[in-house]
Amino acid sequence: MNAADDVRARFDDATRRHLTGPLVPGVDLRLATADEHQAHQDALWASSSEQPPPDLQPLFSDGDRAAFAAFAAVRGPALSHRVLLCAGDEVVGSYHGVQEDHGRYYMVNTVVRRDVQGRGLYRAFLPRVVAAVREAGFREIYSRHRADNNAVLVPKLKAGFHIAAFEVTPRWGLLVHLRLYLHDGLGRLFHHRVDGSHAAELRAAGLSLP
Amino acid sequence: MPPDDVRALFDDATRRHLLGELAPGVAIRAAPADEHEAHEDRLWATATDRRPPDSSRLFGDGDRARVRAIDGLRGAGLEHRLLFCAGDDVVGTFRGAQGERGTYVMWNTVVRRDLQRRGLYRAFLPRLIAAVREVGFREIHSRHHADNNAVLVPKLRAGFVITGFEVSPRDGILVDLRVFLHDGLGKLFAHLIDGSHAAELRAAGVALP
Numbered sequence: 001m002n003a004a005d006d007v008r009a010r011f012d013d014a015t016r017r018h019l020t021g022p023l024v025p026g027v028d029l030r031l032a033t034a035d036e037h038q039a040h041q042d043a044l045w046a047s048s049s050e051q052p053p054p055d056l057q058p059l060f061s062d063g064d065r066a067a068f069a070a071f072a073a074v075r076g077p078a079l080s081h082r083v084l085l086c087a088g089d090e091v092v093g094s095y096h097g098v099q100e101d102h103g104r105y106y107m108v109n110t111v112v113r114r115d116v117q118g119r120g121l122y123r124a125f126l127p128r129v130v131a132a133v134r135e136a137g138f139r140e141i142y143s144r145h146r147a148d149n150n151a152v153l154v155p156k157l158k159a160g161f162h163i164a165a166f167e168v169t170p171r172w173g174l175l176v177h178l179r180l181y182l183h184d185g186l187g188r189l190f191h192h193r194v195d196g197s198h199a200a201e202l203r204a205a206g207l208s209l210p
Numbered sequence: 211m212p213p214d215d216v217r218a219l220f221d222d223a224t225r226r227h228l229l230g231e232l233a234p235g236v237a238i239r240a241a242p243a244d245e246h247e248a249h250e251d252r253l254w255a256t257a258t259d260r261r262p263p264d265s266s267r268l269f270g271d272g273d274r275a276r277v278r279a280i281d282g283l284r285g286a287g288l289e290h291r292l293l294f295c296a297g298d299d300v301v302g303t304f305r306g307a308q309g310e311r312g313t314y315v316m317w318n319t320v321v322r323r324d325l326q327r328r329g330l331y332r333a334f335l336p337r338l339i340a341a342v343r344e345v346g347f348r349e350i351h352s353r354h355h356a357d358n359n360a361v362l363v364p365k366l367r368a369g370f371v372i373t374g375f376e377v378s379p380r381d382g383i384l385v386d387l388r389v390f391l392h393d394g395l396g397k398l399f400a401h402l403i404d405g406s407h408a409a410e411l412r413a414a415g416v417a418l419p
Contacts, residue, residue: 003279003282004279004282004283006279007276007279007280007282007283008283054398054416054417054418055416055417056394056395056398056416058414058415058416059392059394059395059398059411059414059415059416060392060394063346064346064348064392066211067211067216067312067345067346067347068311068312068346068348069211070211070212070213070215070216070346071216071288071308071312071346071347073212073213073216074213074216074217074285074287074288074308075284075285075286075287075308076283076284076285077284078283078284079280079283099280099283099284100310101281101284101309101310102277102281103276103277103280103281106310136280137276137277137279137280138277138280139273139277164376164377164378165374165375165376165377165386166374166375166376167373167374167386168373168374168399168402168403169373169399169402170390170395170396170398170399170402171398173402174402177374177376181379183268183269183273185265185268185269186265186268186379189263189265189268189379189380190377190379192379193377193378193379193382193383194377202263202268205267205268206264206267206268207263207264207265207267207268208263208264209263
């Protein structure tokens with residue numbers, strides 16, 4: 001088995017152990033193909049309380065779309081999670097997360113049907129994602145949220161994520177970036193950047209700080 | 211478009227816009243990763259007194275190997291590694307690469323201290339934008355120390371806009387800059403700032419609130 005196979009096996013194993021099976025009583029997690037996931041996600045957007053973003057596709061020509069697809073093909077597929085939250089035969093939520101560069105994992109989106117929101121599904125789901133991603137060997141998890149989406153910001157901040165950035169995007173407007181460092185040293189360096197703490201430990205670890 | 215065609219388009223745009231004379235006495239040439247990195251390291255040592263801490267010291271061998279393996283799963287992206295040469299002397303370096311979702315990231319540009327503020331960066335920027343635009347990227351993204359006016363000013367003059375702020379463990383407080391290479395995206399960004407372009411965007415089919 002080569003290094004790439006090892007990484008995939010470790011990722012798949014962590015996914016199976018943390019992101020499949022019972023989530024809360026009556027709701028299970030199962031993995032889905034990209035097409036199946038997308039179909040459910042689109043349906044769930046329509047019934048969730050979150051305002052879906054404007055569809056930008058009308059702005060792009062066929063040529064634009066082809067170029068975009070071509071860039072993705074240059075690099076090949078990334079590690080990704082496409083997970084469905086199922087209450088019996090019904091899909092009541094979906095989750096998508098994906099590998100990015102530099103050991104970073106991006107929680108792209110989670111959508112939960114409106115009538116099952118506020119019942120702790122996301123709070124129960126979050127530590128499972130963190131466990132799967134940590135075990136797969138990533139250094140950092142990040143996500144982007146509407147700046148007024150307290151329903152997601154609060155559980156994530158409670159779970160140890162930190163506000164790391166603000167961004168204005170054409171599609172989503174004002175976003176807050178949340179990050180969770182899965183490597184202690186990086187977490188300490190982040191705190192050091194915020195308030196100067198941990199300087200002695202970081203110097204002892206070999207960092208030359210001003 | 212097959213990946214090989216995208217690479218050919220990228221290489222062609224690089225040759226036409228980025229290689230050759232940049233300013234009188236300074237030419238640009240492409241370099242392999244090792245050569246580029248050696249020059250970049252050497253130039254960092256003299257280009258600034260404020261190098262970021264070497265955060266790689268935080269990581270053990272196992273951690274480095276694991277992240278290298280994870281990153282290695284995805285094939286190499288499109289990338290520029292360029293040297294600015296005054297005769298035989300390498301006086302500057304540039305590295306930029308394909309990012310996520312149709313974005314091109316300008317990772318860093320280093321110019322030897324005695325050649326800074328002579329217009330090299332100002333001359334380079336429009337050439338890079340032309341090359342990246344021609345390949346079909348939707349936007350160029352870069353991050354800078356919030357007090358690095360020497361770079362922020364020429365970029366803002368070249369049409370980049372401030373799109374975010376970030377706290378980075380390695381680099382501290384950063385400003386995110388972007389230039390949108392697709393008109394519609396640029397208009398939508400401006401719309402989110404001040405409500406402009408609403409009629410054009412609706413006419414193009416974007417459902418705005």
